[in-house]
Amino acid sequence: MAAVVVVTPPALNREICLAVVQAQKALLVEKPLAISATDARAIAQAAQRSGQIMMTAHTLRFDAAVGVLRERQAQIGALQYLSLASRMEPHGMSEDGRGFGGRGCLLETGIHLLDLARVLTGDEILTVSCEMDVVPPDGAERRIVGRLTTSGGLVCLVDVSRVSSGRVGRVELIGSEGQLSADWCGQRVAQVSARHGAGNWPSIAEPTVLGTLRAFVKSVRNGLPPPVTIEDGKRAVEIAEACYASARQGGRVVPVEYL
Numbered sequence: 001m002a003a004v005v006v007v008t009p010p011a012l013n014r015e016i017c018l019a020v021v022q023a024q025k026a027l028l029v030e031k032p033l034a035i036s037a038t039d040a041r042a043i044a045q046a047a048q049r050s051g052q053i054m055m056t057a058h059t060l061r062f063d064a065a066v067g068v069l070r071e072r073q074a075q076i077g078a079l080q081y082l083s084l085a086s087r088m089e090p091h092g093m094s095e096d097g098r099g100f101g102g103r104g105c106l107l108e109t110g111i112h113l114l115d116l117a118r119v120l121t122g123d124e125i126l127t128v129s130c131e132m133d134v135v136p137p138d139g140a141e142r143r144i145v146g147r148l149t150t151s152g153g154l155v156c157l158v159d160v161s162r163v164s165s166g167r168v169g170r171v172e173l174i175g176s177e178g179q180l181s182a183d184w185c186g187q188r189v190a191q192v193s194a195r196h197g198a199g200n201w202p203s204i205a206e207p208t209v210l211g212t213l214r215a216f217v218k219s220v221r222n223g224l225p226p227p228v229t230i231e232d233g234k235r236a237v238e239i240a241e242a243c244y245a246s247a248r249q250g251g252r253v254v255p256v257e258y259l
Contacts, residue, residue, distance in 0.1 A: 003053075003220055005213075006030060009099020010107070014039040021046040027054040028216045032111045033233030035101035037241035041259055044234040053219050055226035056233030060112040060184065061119060062211030064203035068189045069171065069182035073120070075196050076175030082120060084113040085159040087168040090142065104140030106132075106240055110160035114148075114243075115228075115236040116171060117158070123150035124235070124258070130158075130243040131251045146243055 003026035006016050013034050020027045027047070033056050034040035047054040060066060073079075086109045091098075100107050117125060130146035142163050148156040169184040178193025191199040212228075219226040235258060242256040 002026070003028065003216070005216075010035050011099040011101050014042055017043045018046055021050045021052070021054075024050065024052060026052050026216075026220045027230075028057055028213070029055075029230075029233070030057045031059070031115070031233060031236070032107050032240070033230065033237050035099075035103060035107060037234075037238045037257070037259075040234040040237035044230050047230040053216075053223070053226055054230045055216050055219065056228050056230055056236075057209075057212050057216075058112065058115045058228045058232065058236070059208035059212045060116055061228060062208045062215070063182075063184045064205055065182040065184045065187050065189055066116070066171070068201060068203050069173070069180055070120070072180060072189070072191065073173060073175075075178065075191070076173060076180050076193060077177030078175060079121065079154060080174045080176060081155040081157070082117070082174065083157040083159075083170075083172045084116060085168055085170045086110060086113055087159070087161045087164060087166075089165050089167070090162050100140070101136075102140055103136045103244070104142055105160050105162045106141060106144050106243060107237075109162075110144060110158065111236050111240060113158050113160065113171075114239045115232065117148055117150075117156040117239075118232075118235065120171070120173065121150050121152070121154050121156065123152050123154065125149070125156070125239050125242075125256050126151045127253050127255050128239065128242045128246050129251050129253045130246040132244075132247040135247045136244060141247075144243065144247070146246075148239070 006029040132141040133143040143161040146158040172181040187205045
């Protein structure tokens, strides 16, 4: 079966993905699925009608440290809240040339965290409250601090930036019986627990793109549902859209609209 892999500036994704759907080909599209919730919904609706295997490349799901964290998550008891951070150096590129529709680090790298919050909580994000250093269309944001709340009431704290040297990629899970943290830049997982004791485990790093491609090829060859759907990609963009809406209102709590 023929398949198409889309790794283009996301401003082009809608037109390309709709053409792939029209051609009845399997599709793997790099995150973010689109630069707006409107475009993401158009892609998702077309993908649903196509009946083809279509997957969003949320590659952080395939990170080794994140995998170890998920394997050990049950040991810390009921999840109380979580904190996610992605900090990177400024990219030095013009916003016009990047293809994110004038939007910045939230769509570029923070979209990973919005997706991971859904995965780790097993729940949908109900509301968001976010602040940005600058809010599009006045400019592309380089710093965002947000609070996401799931439908079950769990709080997810999100910190995304492109303002400093060096990279930090981290998730911390705070449970009723301990805490777990995963560092996907340093490939280590740490645990603190009165019941299970302390632990520190290195993970064996592998390019997450390879894990993503293997999962996609397996789905196509065997006719299996992909592990990350176009719907998953759409929902991450819808959460991001709510974050921008909140920032435009000075950090006001706003609901996420899933359509």
